[in-house]
Amino acid sequence: MFSDIISLELKKFKKIKRDLNRVSVSYEEINEKSLLKNLNSKLELERLALKSKEITDSFFGKTVLLYAPLYISNYCVNGCSYCGFSATNRIERDKLEDKEIEKEMIALKEKGFDTILILTGEDRIRSGVGYILKAIKIARKYFSEILIETYPLEQDEYKKLIDNGLCGVTLYQETYDKNLYLKLHKFGPKKNFEYRLNAIERAVKAGIKEVNIGPLLGLNKNFDFDVYMTLMHAKHIQNNYPEVEVSLSYPRMRSSVSKIKTYPVTDIDFVKIICLSRLFLERVGINISTRENAYIRDNLIGIGITKMSAESKTTVGGYFQNSSDLKQFEIEDSRSLNEIIKIIEKKGYRPEFTNWVKI
Amino acid sequence: MQKHFEIAGKKLKSRLFIGTGKLPTYKIIPQMLSRSKAEVLTVAVRRINPDSKVENILDYIPKNAVIMVNTSGARNAKEAVRIAEIGAEITKTDWIKIEIEADTRYLAPDNEETVKATKELSRKGFKIFPYITPDLITAKKLQDAGAVSVMPLGSFIGTNKGITAKTLIEPIIKEIKIPVIIDAGIGRPSHAAQAMEMGADAVLVNTAIAISKDPVKMSEAMSKAVESGRMAYEIGILKEEDYAKPSSPLTDFLNN
Numbered sequence: 160m161f162s163d164i165i166s167l168e169l170k171k172f173k174k175i176k177r178d179l180n181r182v183s184v185s186y187e188e189i190n191e192k193s194l195l196k197n198l199n200s201k202l203e204l205e206r207l208a209l210k211s212k213e214i215t216d217s218f219f220g221k222t223v224l225l226y227a228p229l230y231i232s233n234y235c236v237n238g239c240s241y242c243g244f245s246a247t248n249r250i251e252r253d254k255l256e257d258k259e260i261e262k263e264m265i266a267l268k269e270k271g272f273d274t275i276l277i278l279t280g281e282d283r284i285r286s287g288v289g290y291i292l293k294a295i296k297i298a299r300k301y302f303s304e305i306l307i308e309t310y311p312l313e314q315d316e317y318k319k320l321i322d323n324g325l326c327g328v329t330l331y332q333e334t335y336d337k338n339l340y341l342k343l344h345k346f347g348p349k350k351n352f353e354y355r356l357n358a359i360e361r362a363v364k365a366g367i368k369e370v371n372i373g374p375l376l377g378l379n380k381n382f383d384f385d386v387y388m389t390l391m392h393a394k395h396i397q398n399n400y401p402e403v404e405v406s407l408s409y410p411r412m413r414s415s416v417s418k419i420k421t422y423p424v425t426d427i428d429f430v431k432i433i434c435l436s437r438l439f440l441e442r443v444g445i446n447i448s449t450r451e452n453a454y455i456r457d458n459l460i461g462i463g464i465t466k467m468s469a470e471s472k473t474t475v476g477g478y479f480q481n482s483s484d485l486k487q488f489e490i491e492d493s494r495s496l497n498e499i500i501k502i503i504e505k506k507g508y509r510p511e512f513t514n515w516v517k518i
Numbered sequence: 519m520q521k522h523f524e525i526a527g528k529k530l531k532s533r534l535f536i537g538t539g540k541l542p543t544y545k546i547i548p549q550m551l552s553r554s555k556a557e558v559l560t561v562a563v564r565r566i567n568p569d570s571k572v573e574n575i576l577d578y579i580p581k582n583a584v585i586m587v588n589t590s591g592a593r594n595a596k597e598a599v600r601i602a603e604i605g606a607e608i609t610k611t612d613w614i615k616i617e618i619e620a621d622t623r624y625l626a627p628d629n630e631e632t633v634k635a636t637k638e639l640s641r642k643g644f645k646i647f648p649y650i651t652p653d654l655i656t657a658k659k660l661q662d663a664g665a666v667s668v669m670p671l672g673s674f675i676g677t678n679k680g681i682t683a684k685t686l687i688e689p690i691i692k693e694i695k696i697p698v699i700i701d702a703g704i705g706r707p708s709h710a711a712q713a714m715e716m717g718a719d720a721v722l723v724n725t726a727i728a729i730s731k732d733p734v735k736m737s738e739a740m741s742k743a744v745e746s747g748r749m750a751y752e753i754g755i756l757k758e759e760d761y762a763k764p765s766s767p768l769t770d771f772l773n774n
Contacts, residue, residue, distance in 0.1 A: 216729045217676050220540020271572035303567060368593075401621040402593045442623055500572070507542050513567035515591065516601050 160360055161395050162353040165335070168391045172384065186210055189438045194390065197435050198383040204430060211434035211463040214441050222511040223503050224466040225496070226274035226306070227267045228448075230475045231255045231294050235280030237347030239333075240419045241378065241412060243473075243488060244280045246347065253475040254285060261297050266479040270470065270496050273512040274304040276329065281310035281349060288316045292323060299324040303517035306369070310348065311358030317365035326515050327369035328362040330355070331408065334378045335388035343378060343419070359396065368515070369404040370396060371446060376429075377412030377421040386432050390439055397440065406444030406466065407436055411451070413489070426455060430462070437463040452491040460506045469499045519749050523719060525697045526613060526645040526666040528584065532556045533714065534744045535586070535699065536737060537724025539565070540676075544578040546734055550727070551583055554737035559583050560615055560722060562590040563605030576609060586647060588615040595634035602639055614639060615647040615669065625675045629656040633663060640664030649701055652686035657694050668694060669722065671702040672713065676725045678705025681712055691717045707743030714747025715755050 175182070175195050184200050185193035186207060232254035235244045243250070255263065267275060277294050279286040291309055298305045306327035307320070317328070334340050337352050344350050359370050372392055374385035386409075393405050409432055412421045424432070433445055447456055447464045449471040456467065471490055472478060503510045522529040535558040536550060547559070559579060566587075567574055579585060587605035592598035595618065602614045616639070618631045632648045633656060640646050645666045650656050652670035660668050670687050673679035680703060681687065691698050697719035704710050705726045713721045723740050730736040 216540075217678070217725060220725070220728055221542035222540065269571060271570065273567050273570065303564075368591075397623055401623055404622050504543065509541060509543050510572075511565070512570060512572055513565050516564050516604055517567075518600065518604070 160357045161392055162356050164395065165356070165388075168388060172387055186438075189435065191387075191391075194435060194439050195383060195387055198386060198431065202431060204427065204434075207431065207434045207438075208462045211437040212461055214437055215461070215463050215465065218442050219444075219465045220509075221507060222509045223460060223464070224274065224511045224514055225272065225469050225499065225503075226276055226304075226466060227270070227272040227478075228276040228278055228308070228468055228471050228473075229260075229263055229267065229478070230278045230473060231260055231263075232279040232282070232286040232290070233475050234282040234285040235347075237281050237349040238345035239349065240343050240345060241375070241421070247345075252285075254279075254290075255476050257293060257297065259476060259480070260294050262479040263476050264298055264301050268301040270478075271512060272496075273302055274306065274514055275302045276306045276308055276468070278308045279310070281347065283310075283348075288312060288319070292320060295320055295323050295325055299517075303513050304515040306371070311355050312361070314361040314365045317362045317367060321362075321366050324518070325367070327371060327404075328359065328367055329371040329408070330358050330362075331373045331375060331410070332356060332389070332392070333375045335374065335385055335392070336379055339379060356392075359392075360400075363396065363400045363403050367403065369406065369444075371406040371408055371444070372396075373408035373410065373446075375410055375412060376424045376432075380422045382422070382424050382428065382432070386436070390436060393440055393443055397443075404444065405440075406446055407440075408446040408448065409433065409436075410448060429455070430459070433459065433463045449490045449492040450488060453494060456492055457502050457506075460503055460508055467499065467503075469496050470494075519745075519752055523697070525719065526647075530557050530584075530720075532558075532741065532744070533720040533748055534710070534737075534741045535560060535720055535722040536727060537722060538562075538575060538728075539590075539724050540728035541733060542728070544573065544575050547578045548580050549734045550737045551580060553734050554741035556737065556741060557582075557584055558586055558613075558720075560586045560588050560724070561605075561609065563587050563601045563608070564591045566605065566608055568608050584613060585609050585611040586613040586615050587611055588617045588649075589635075590617045590619070592616075592618050592635075593620050594618060594628070595631040595638070598631070598635040599638050602635070602644065606644065612643065613645045613647065615649055617649045627651050627671065629653055632656070633659050636660050636665050637663040647699065652683045652690060654686075654689045654693060657690045657698075661694055661696050665696060667697045667699055667719070669699045669701040672700050672709065673703025675702045677703055678726060679703050680705060680709040681716070684716070687718070688716065704740075707739050710740050711743040711747035711750075714744055715751050717751055720744075 182192045182196040233244045308329040444465045446466045448468045500510045534556045537560045589598040589601040618628045619625045620628045647667045649669045657668045672681040699720040700713040700718045701722040727736045
């Protein structure tokens with residue numbers, strides 16, 4: 160499990176960082192040392208982007224996979240100081256009933272989506288595993304690829320969901336800095352750093368096909384640490400479970416919507432992070448969500464990203480019936496799927512909708 | 519040059535098979551086929567969406583093209599069999615390329631699982647084209663299991679490195695009776711020509727065509743290379759020599 164080696168990775172990080180001025184910047188083969196050097200250096204971005212594009216095109220082709228997120232419940236018992244759904248926020252809570260889930264899914268299917276990401280907050284009573292299982296069973300009627308982003312589960316729970324059609328698990332560690340993690344997550348089951356950290360491997364051991372991990376950029380003053388550890392985590396999964404498809408996401412927090420002090424990552428650093436992730440782990444999938452604005456998203460097509468969400472709503476439901484304004488975070492790119500398709504095609508890429516076999 | 523070659527009971531003129539995986543748009547598929555004269559297209563079952571509201575690759579494939587579905591994404595024989603059967607049903611083809619990759623970093627084929635899946639699907643009457651890491655013994659087992667062809671990789675998928683596994687593929691071409699199709703790694707027309715010169719029956723190209731600046735023209739370039747390579751193979755390729763051989767031999771007069 161990654162929790163067993165994270166302290167070693169931590170030591171390695173500190174050692175590399177201490178000797179960083181003895182390492183040189185690299186645009187070719189990237190190892191742990193040059194990765195960290197590059198993250199902390201001013202780079203020739205054009206050169207980096209060209210290299211990243213070349214590798215991405217060769218492994219993933221001229222395609223971008225499109226998927227849609229669906230929030231089915233925002234009940235949450237955790238106290239994450241940066242989140243709109245945090246238990247301390249006095250917001251209206253809502254969860255979708257079976258029929259509503261089905262209507263939302265039909266609406267997404269009608270738009271053209273074939274990959275769905277089902278999201279819930281953490282609440283084992285109001286959005287228990289049985290509830291998630293029901294949503295997966297409904298999704299199976301319409302979508303060929305079903306992914307979840309929920310709270311961490313036990314291995315046998317993942318197994319049950321996989322047996323019923325689950326293809327992938329998304330789970331962000333938020334930060335790999337345990338002290339900061341404990342500070343940001345005030346109460347609730349999420350306070351257990353290791354339990355969350357190892358959830359991805361429990362899903363893998365249960366037989367999951369794809370995993371998606373990442374930090375929440377902006378929480379940690381030193382973004383290089385969280386990016387480095389995310390990549391070590393991804394590498395650990397790839398090396399130990401080579402049959403699993405690993406993807407990364409780098410959601411960025413915006414200071415304007417956060418109640419806590421954040422450390423926004425600049426666009427330049429963001430592009431650097433995406434391209435260096437590509438150079439370091441050539442075959443890894445890289446996601447970009449609608450947290451990012453249209454300008455950034457459009458310009459990153461072809462430079463390393465392989466998956467995009469579109470037309471996202473971060474309210475509970477919202478595709479079939481209008482829902483309240485309770486958002487987990489602000490959507491920056493609210494363009495229609497058709498507009499996104501046109502942009503991708505204009506860039507010389509093909510929007511891909513289908514990523515697995517509807518079994 | 520031979521007019522036709524026979525594979526899985528079909529007579530084909532073109533020895534170039536084209537993959538659809540990484541194409542920037544499916545709209546160019548008909549043009550690609552007419553320019554390159556290729557007759558066989560591979561399609562990943564994991565990319566076919568028959569009830570799509572946006573786009574279905576099958577709508578772009580001309581009726582006279584032969585569809586070979588592949589099981590890309592399968593991690594073991596059981597998954598491959600299931601995917602193959604679904605793909606065969608959707609596309610009404612019985613040409614199935616077994617692709618089992620349990621390592622997402624190298625996309626290295628799992629030969630052992632591939633033999634298992636081939637046995638099962640051949641028994642059910644499908645025409646099986648197994649994609650393998652070049653290994654003579656595996657190729658023999660596949661032949662015995664009822665495969666209609668074997669598809670050894672030239673290099674790993676998408677690497678454009680050419681036929682770096684040459685010395686492992688040569689004995690397969692020499693010893694195996696069913697057609698040998700070199701798949702993966704072909705990055706340039708010269709690699710495709712080399713495959714033909716080696717005596718492979720066909721090549722499958724995807725990445726090198728799909729992500730080139732002009733996939734339609736590149737498919738034609740590959741096709742020409744395949745034709746030249748094959749023509750030369752049928753004439754007989756000359757041996758490489760260690761010392762110079764004058765074009766007018768010195769002892770020619772003794773033949774008079």
